[in-house]
Amino acid sequence: MKRVVITGMGALTPIGNNLSDYWQGLKNGKSGGDFITRFDYEKFKTKFACELKNFDPLDHMDRKEARKMDAFCQYALVACQEAIDDSKADFDKLNRNRIGVIWASGNGGIGTFEDEVLQYGEGDGTPRYNPFFIHKILCDTSSGLISIKHGLRGINYNTISACASSTTAIIDAFNYIRWGKADMIITGGSEAAITKASIGGFNAMKALSTRNESPATASRPFDADRDGFVMGEGAGALILEDYDHAIQRGATIYAEVAGGGMSADAYHITATHPEGLGAYLGMESALEDAEIKPEDIDYLNMHATSTGLGDISELKAVEKLFGPGNHQLNISATKSMTGHLLGAAGAIEAIASVLAVKNNIVPPTINVENLDGEINDSLNLTLGSRQEKSIQFAMSNTFGFGGHNATLIVKKYHED
Template sequence: MNRVVITGMGALTPIGNNLSSFQDALIAGKSGAAPITRFDASKFKTRFACELKDFDISQFVDKSEARRNDLFTQYALVAVAEAIQNANIDFEKLNRNKIGVIWGSGNGGIGTFEEQVTEYATGDGTPRFNPFFIPKMIVDIASGVISIKYGLRGINYTTVSACATSNTAMIDAFNYIRWGKADMIITGGSEAPITRTGIGGFNAAKALSTNNEEAAKASRPFDVTRDGFVMGEGAGALILESYDHAVKRGANIIAEVVGGGMAADAYHLTGTHPEGEGAYLGMQAALEDAEIQPSDIQYLNVHATSTPVGDISELIAVERLFGNAPNLHISATKSMTGHLLGAAGAIEAIACVTAIQKGLVPPTINTENVEPAYADKMNFVIKEAKPLDIQYAMSNTFGFGGHIATAIFKKI
């Protein structure tokens, strides 16, 4: 089978609007949480989120393109354009029949849906829906728009596995390339869920933090005072291609994808298995796929959303698989970015590759008092980045419905 490498990345996040600014903020331990500006949240239980900062879509997407696309697709286009530039790709010189797009989003055009249905419900009953309503809303449209924009005629579809979505997309891309079904695949995920329905719905599910007084510090994975996740938005894009294809076109190879594991908790609609059964199986499957041992992993970017139950179940799974592993360093970058839902896996894949490139484990910020049962058992990187030669990094993502996806990256 083909080796699969990463040759380009693009990031649009609450702590940085491009790859370099995201990487700098990640290592510096910057929080992206602040009061919501997108709508009047004064009557909501949660009044803060990790929004994009000082971001003007008109600098990247023209007005007609913006009108045709929901924010989640616009975010995808921005991140993908950066990844393509970062990978120094000239599609005119490549076989576009063998280049695909596998993109992920958990909610798709939730903002468009909210806007259109609200306008209808508050009107006189006459249906005056925008002709772009359906194509803007459907979750698969971002992958289609990306392929159309760049004339890519290879494999094209969207994965949806809630907050495991973009890890699932990336693992699928990894598999298709190593099976020889594609030379290159643009993969990743995007999400634009900071809407009245997004915040209100997750509030109703009791998933979000309500620490409105300390918004910047609300995402505190593993801390005994954590009370829920902080919503984030944005996109992450990665260019995956076969090693031979990358070498042939003279690409700068950033890292290698060596394993992917998927599993299910098979337990609860929104809650994780209390013993972390799915998380354990997913990580184990990824290690088997990569043909390495738990002791080979130096850095684990945990899913850790800062929920009371979810964080503990993941740590139970980590302890079960890795045991007493003093060389395993753990951090939760959602403490900075918030939870980008379907885009989380892509952003955290970029965090893992950044850690490998820079030889620095990004920190978990805001966490003051780690759960006592694990404080002395595991090597948490807290508050400040830690220098470390990383050969292998693992990234966990879990989603509502019990979806599990774990990816492993290797230093090239």
Template structure:
């Protein structure tokens, strides 16, 4: 006999982002329409076409680790632990009073420890190819390590793994957490994603694929989703974490419930290694799957946090997919918060899920900044929430993420009601 599916809620949030190293600071800056983009400080960009990024500011690993411990982890893992710590505190989790065998971690990253990989290869060739690799080289670079470190840190013995679906990675992690919890395989999951790609390899690689904006004249307005002058995305870094929990568990411990997970959808473009399907076929299927999973009509959605990275084809294809799903439902608000945060790659889905949750909580649609002239075909078809946040009753909201390889992940959150 099939068991009834459990309801799943969000009870904690944590963020390390270009717009702040806590959820409160991050959300305040998002609502204010602030840009987190600036000139790159992490390396010399003299020979690079793109000289800017959305860097995390003021992060101190010593706030989270003993000195010797921090050395074991690449920056993407350090960001992960910091975000998870905040989410756990925000959820008021007392692990001594909970069954840690039923608490898991699912974490996503698209690039893993790319800085460590670069550093170690440079060292290898610098010393005449002598294999003096750091003993932590492999665990520092592999993408599953944040989930392992978080579980070890708190003694969490439930399900534990990493999701890798490029820029959809952390949204996939949240959907997986949702599914495992509603099936009764876990009571609580710490889910999210992290990325630290602002180095020569990360920026150089994306630049070579012609994915990055080169608007060095004024980096803060370089990310211009839906705008006729958009010329590529702005790479970002950081981490987002969510405490995803069964409603039964949350009520039993008197948790503050922030929102409910209504559904998740996944699909594939099955089209191109790095480009999206020109008609948004995968995005269309992913959104339909999420709506079906949530058992709601498209007209129920009040707000869409779009993937919208500010690339020519990507933004266009997503809008085509949204139009196919929502038809003439022109009252729907669509905003592209990457205009402020840059594109956090594997961490994008998690920080945008946080934004979506906060939007539902506060009945505020965050803005799309920097977009001065929407593509003529789309003017008047959606409320792009340009320049300023908008107050609006939000009962259901959707968050889209898409990744290289054609990966599609869409989550739907809703206002929690008894």
């Protein structure tokens, strides 16, 4: 099978609106948590989130284009444009029939749906829906818009596996390229779920943190006082490319995709398996796909959303796979900085893992003041500040409601 490399990336996150700023935020332990500005939060149990800062879609597209799409599609186009520019891919000189888009979103146009239904409810009962309503809410609109904008006629679809969606998309893109079905695929995910319905719904599930007195420290994986995840928004885009194709066009290579694994908990619609069975199987499958051993992994970016059961069950799986005394393995939870981007989480965390491999820097886990007593304190959770180390292989986990598990492994690129 063909080798697959990463030749471009783009990031639009709560701690940085481009790839460079995102990486600086990760390295410096920056928190994206703050009070919600999207709507009046006064009556909500959770009054904060990890919103994008100083983002205006009109800085990237005209008003007519912007009004035809939900925010999650705006985010997708912005991140993809950065990734394409970063890759220096000139589509006019490439075979557009062999370039595809596999994108992801767990919620699609939830903001548009909410706005239209509320407006209808406040009206006289006559349905006066926006003519763009339907395509604005569909998850697959994002991949369609990306391909239309750039004239890409290859494989094109969206993946939906809740919070594992964008890792699933990346693994699919990896497979199609190594099978020889495409030369290049733009992949990743976007999410714009900081809305009344979303915050209210997750509050009703008791899934969100209510640490309203300190939004910046509310996302605290592994901490004894964690009380739920913090909603995030944004997008991450990666250009995956056939190695020979990349070399032929003189592309700069960030890293190589080594393997991917997927599994199911088959346990509960929202809760993770208490012993981390599905997480273990997904990681094990990824290692088998990459044809490496657990001890080859230098860095693990955990799913770790800052929920009581989720963090512990994932760590149980990690200890089962890697062993409780594995001191060479650095672990971190970058959601402590970005919050949880739901369907886009895997994309921005894959980017974090790629940059960690390229730069030999492990991003930190922030906000851990009192380590949960159930956690083995010999684990290197990279608490407080980044750590420099040689990283040959990095693993990134994402898990979604429904019991979906997806694990990606990337490795340092070495010129032949």
